[in-house]
Amino acid sequence: MQLTWIDYLIIAIYFVFVMGIGLLVKRKMKSSSDFLQSGRSLPLWITGLAFISANLGAQEVIGMAASGAKYGIMTSHFYWLGAIPAMVFLGIFMMPFYYGSRARSVPEYLVLRFDEKTRTFNALSFAAMTLFSSGVSLYALAILFQTLLGWPFDMSILLAAGIVMGYTFLGGLTSAVYNEVLQFFLIVLGIAPLVYIGLEQVGGWAGIVAQLPPEMTSAWKPMLGETVNPMGVNLWQMAMGLGFVLSFGYWCTDFLVVQRAMIARNMSAAQRTPLIAAFPKMLLPFVVILPGLIALTLHKMGTDFQLPTKPDGRIDYDLTLPMMLTHYYPTGMLGVGLTALIASFMSGMAGNVTAFNAVWTYDIYQAHIKKDGTDDHYLWVGKITTVVGIILSIATAYVAREFNNIMDFLQLIFGFVNAPLFATFMLGMFWKRSTGHGAFWGLVGGTTFAAITHGLTLAEGKGAWLTSEPMHTFATTMGQAFFIAIMAWVSCFVITIVVSLMTPKRPEKELVGLVYSLTERPKKEAVPWYERPVYLSVAVLFMTTILNYIFW
Amino acid sequence: MSSKLYDLLFLIGLFLTLIGVIVLGTFFMGPSDVVQGIRVNLLGGSVMTFVGAVMIVGSFYNKDKM
Numbered sequence: 001m002q003l004t005w006i007d008y009l010i011i012a013i014y015f016v017f018v019m020g021i022g023l024l025v026k027r028k029m030k031s032s033s034d035f036l037q038s039g040r041s042l043p044l045w046i047t048g049l050a051f052i053s054a055n056l057g058a059q060e061v062i063g064m065a066a067s068g069a070k071y072g073i074m075t076s077h078f079y080w081l082g083a084i085p086a087m088v089f090l091g092i093f094m095m096p097f098y099y100g101s102r103a104r105s106v107p108e109y110l111v112l113r114f115d116e117k118t119r120t121f122n123a124l125s126f127a128a129m130t131l132f133s134s135g136v137s138l139y140a141l142a143i144l145f146q147t148l149l150g151w152p153f154d155m156s157i158l159l160a161a162g163i164v165m166g167y168t169f170l171g172g173l174t175s176a177v178y179n180e181v182l183q184f185f186l187i188v189l190g191i192a193p194l195v196y197i198g199l200e201q202v203g204g205w206a207g208i209v210a211q212l213p214p215e216m217t218s219a220w221k222p223m224l225g226e227t228v229n230p231m232g233v234n235l236w237q238m239a240m241g242l243g244f245v246l247s248f249g250y251w252c253t254d255f256l257v258v259q260r261a262m263i264a265r266n267m268s269a270a271q272r273t274p275l276i277a278a279f280p281k282m283l284l285p286f287v288v289i290l291p292g293l294i295a296l297t298l299h300k301m302g303t304d305f306q307l308p309t310k311p312d313g314r315i316d317y318d319l320t321l322p323m324m325l326t327h328y329y330p331t332g333m334l335g336v337g338l339t340a341l342i343a344s345f346m347s348g349m350a351g352n353v354t355a356f357n358a359v360w361t362y363d364i365y366q367a368h369i370k371k372d373g374t375d376d377h378y379l380w381v382g383k384i385t386t387v388v389g390i391i392l393s394i395a396t397a398y399v400a401r402e403f404n405n406i407m408d409f410l411q412l413i414f415g416f417v418n419a420p421l422f423a424t425f426m427l428g429m430f431w432k433r434s435t436g437h438g439a440f441w442g443l444v445g446g447t448t449f450a451a452i453t454h455g456l457t458l459a460e461g462k463g464a465w466l467t468s469e470p471m472h473t474f475a476t477t478m479g480q481a482f483f484i485a486i487m488a489w490v491s492c493f494v495i496t497i498v499v500s501l502m503t504p505k506r507p508e509k510e511l512v513g514l515v516y517s518l519t520e521r522p523k524k525e526a527v528p529w530y531e532r533p534v535y536l537s538v539a540v541l542f543m544t545t546i547l548n549y550i551f552w
Numbered sequence: 553m554s555s556k557l558y559d560l561l562f563l564i565g566l567f568l569t570l571i572g573v574i575v576l577g578t579f580f581m582g583p584s585d586v587v588q589g590i591r592v593n594l595l596g597g598s599v600m601t602f603v604g605a606v607m608i609v610g611s612f613y614n615k616d617k618m
Contacts, residue, residue, distance in 0.1 A: 197590055339571075
């Protein structure tokens with residue numbers, strides 16, 4: 001496929017704008033708080049859009065379209081069963097503690113609530129995870145351009161990394177957040193026309209339902225019957241594994257997304273950030289999942305669009321969305337569509353690098369290496385960490401190139417780290433008897449149990465590295481991932497309780513503002529009903545229920 | 553006017569309008585690519601220009617600056 005100069009011009013204008021935003025916000029970078037926390041001064045509409053855009057990276061945009069084609073509308077459970085309820089829970093119950101404690105990061109809340117070793121364990125695992133995630137985004141971007149445009153792998157890596165380094169070095173977190181907002185509009189407006197064209201060709205949703213088997217067009221029914229559904233999971237695994245453990249674990253404890261709410265101007269805005277974000281989030285399946293279903297329908301109809309295949313003949317679901325863009329978009333819109341993909345990859349990388357910055361500077365460097373540095377010193381450390389984080393991401397991208405299963409590995413690690421962490425936070429925020437020793441050993445135990453479960457079970461040829469005779473074989477790796485997450489959460493929950501009861505408890509006066517039962521509820525402000533978190537939550541949950549009903 | 557450069561809403565609006573106008577220009581200047589009876593560049597360019605223009609206008613009522 002050949003791009004014309006118009007498409008390159010659009011891509012170039014995007015690069016100019018992202019660098020320009022970095023230059024414009026540079027003047028505000030006077031302290032470490034400005035650089036690493038945006039001075040906690042961003043307005044609600046920006047934090048709200050950045051909250052969902054931080055998650056709208058490569059794995060989301062490319063991955064959800066791929067899952068739509070592979071698993072059908074059941075993929076929407078990642079949104080309507082998982083993300084939305086978790087975002088409501090974060091806004092109503094957890095943000096008051098994150099924001100109210102004045103913690104600068106999620107690991108820092110852990111040191112306030114528990115102890116240093118729990119914070120350090122989480123900070124190190126999170127830092128490693130973000131670097132790998134950032135590198136995988138970079139790797140995926142380079143592979144995409146190599147496949148679609150024939151650009152050299154090394155050049156793609158260096159170009160994308162250089163631009164991300166430029167604007168994050170200049171403007172820190174603020175620059176990353178502003179570019180995430182820009183990316184949101186670009187992705188929605190760049191992909192929506194594709195959905196419209198596709199729906200026209202397949203005859204609308206009715207046409208998709210007519211062409212595809214029932215289990216691909218129904219979100220809930222396939223899990224209620226005896227037949228095997230595309231994801232190979234039952235109702236319990238879906239509700240507990242994805243709906244509760246993985247989604248709440250990610251949306252409520254992953255600093256990458258929680259950081260976007262923590263930089264809001266005040267407590268009310270911090271609480272409303274995930275709730276405001278939930279409205280566009282619940283509609284995103286129509287932009288990122290529906291193209292996958294449309295592609296599958298077009299494939300089944302025998303049109304001139306066919307799903308891409310790998311050299312061994314199997315369908316390459318990951319290329320579904322890029323191939324649709326190149327198939328349907330002419331010069332002009334093609335440049336917009338590809339720029340949207342570039343934006344999602346680069347923002348995903350920038351989000352990870354800025355989260356890594358904050359955790360490294362506050363939770364590792366300031367906590368263990370230099371406790372009494374000046375603010376200028378920590379600003380300098382934050383900037384140097386940006387450069388180091390980008391260089392390590394480049395290295396990780398090359399590691400990813402050597403191991404063809406690193407994306408699966410990364411997804412698995414998310415389950416290992418986030419699932420037990422959610423149990424730690426639940427007990428930390430809602431059970432005053434939980435202790436630092438309990439939290440630490442709970443996290444270690446949860447992660448270990450997750451690894452053991454993976455080592456003893458098998459799915460699509462993956463896992464079972466501890467035994468030659470797997471204890472259980474799952475139909476899909478997704479079903480296996482859900483079960484591992486459940487095991488990690490339950491084991492962390494139980495171990496934390498047992499060890500906490502065996503170790504001395506902290507005085508209650510030290511836990512005020514950190515634990516639900518010991519913290520005074522915020523007084524109701526004299527604001528209109530639509531600005532109150534509880535009313536917003538009800539509206540969000542009502543609309544999500546309607547969507548679940550429509551696609552029942 | 554230069555102070556508007558520090559308004560994110562204005563900047564995003566400017567970006568979308570610029571890209572939208574380029575896409576519209578592609579439609580008006582070159583042979584139109586029609587898919588399923590839809591003029592893709594006309595549709596995409598119009599939507600982006602419209603959304604961008606609305607954001608630019610909205611930015612003059614927006615008090616938040618970078």
